[in-house]
Amino acid sequence: MKTILLITALLCSSMMTSMAKQPSAGQKLPSLSQLLPGASIPKTKGKVVLVDFWASWCGPCKASFPCFTRLHNKYASKGLVIIAIGVDTDIKKYKAFVAKHKSPFPMVHDSSHKAAGFFNPPAMPSSYLVDRNGVIRYIHKGFKGAKTEALYEKEILALLAK
Amino acid sequence: MKTSTFLLTLTTALMMLCSCSQHLVRVKPYERGNLANPLMADDTDTLQKPMSEHVYFSREGSYGGGGVGGGGCGCN
Numbered sequence: 265m266k267t268i269l270l271i272t273a274l275l276c277s278s279m280m281t282s283m284a285k286q287p288s289a290g291q292k293l294p295s296l297s298q299l300l301p302g303a304s305i306p307k308t309k310g311k312v313v314l315v316d317f318w319a320s321w322c323g324p325c326k327a328s329f330p331c332f333t334r335l336h337n338k339y340a341s342k343g344l345v346i347i348a349i350g351v352d353t354d355i356k357k358y359k360a361f362v363a364k365h366k367s368p369f370p371m372v373h374d375s376s377h378k379a380a381g382f383f384n385p386p387a388m389p390s391s392y393l394v395d396r397n398g399v400i401r402y403i404h405k406g407f408k409g410a411k412t413e414a415l416y417e418k419e420i421l422a423l424l425a426k
Numbered sequence: 427m428k429t430s431t432f433l434l435t436l437t438t439a440l441m442m443l444c445s446c447s448q449h450l451v452r453v454k455p456y457e458r459g460n461l462a463n464p465l466m467a468d469d470t471d472t473l474q475k476p477m478s479e480h481v482y483f484s485r486e487g488s489y490g491g492g493g494v495g496g497g498g499c500g501c502n
Contacts, residue, residue: 321459321462322462351456353459380454380456385455385456388455388458
């Protein structure tokens with residue numbers, strides 16, 4: 265009986281510890297260059313960073329790119345850095361998407377899902393808005409057009425002012 | 427070992443396992459590329475779906491209830 269109880273307890277504890285964690289607001293942004301080895305990540309120190317997870321098969325992700333382009337054009341000079349992380353398993357689809365959209369901000373490929381596995385984005389797209397101190401301040405699930413864009417702008421302005 | 431202690435341990439274990447069950451076998455949102463493929467939709471053939479529904483309707487009177495909300499990609 266004791267053995268059964270011990271095994272149950274061990275199973276429970278191992279499963280609890282193996283539960284997928286995801287970064288939350290207030291946590292420090294991890295080093296993206298470590299999560300995305302080989303990718304050219306722009307310098308983010310002292311900048312407001314928007315990390316976006318997207319995929320070529322995701323409709324709302326496509327819809328979000330014109331918004332990110334507008335935000336980049338408006339606030340990049342004031343200290344906003346947008347990093348779009350593609351999670352396509354098929355590199356051809358990723359490259360085709362990048363070639364089609366020609367974004368002014370850096371787009372990187374998370375080929376091994378290392379970054380996606382760490383961030384564990386709750387929906388596609390998901391984005392993380394990080395302040396100048398490297399702390400995640402806002403997490404966005406999905407993209408709902410002008411409503412989300414207005415929210416991004418409000419939050420970015422608040423973070424740039426700090 | 428008393429039965430009550432055993433039951434208490436078992437209940438605690440079940441509660442703990444239930445709380446983490448949603449993390450066990452789930453396709454992550456970023457892994458749903460294949461599910462989001464248009465070929466995965468149940469109405470890819472515009473003729474087949476109404477015909478199948480007609481068959482269900484005329485045979486069993488079991489019309490409806492076949493739809494689901496949203497696609498498989500988990501977007502938004």
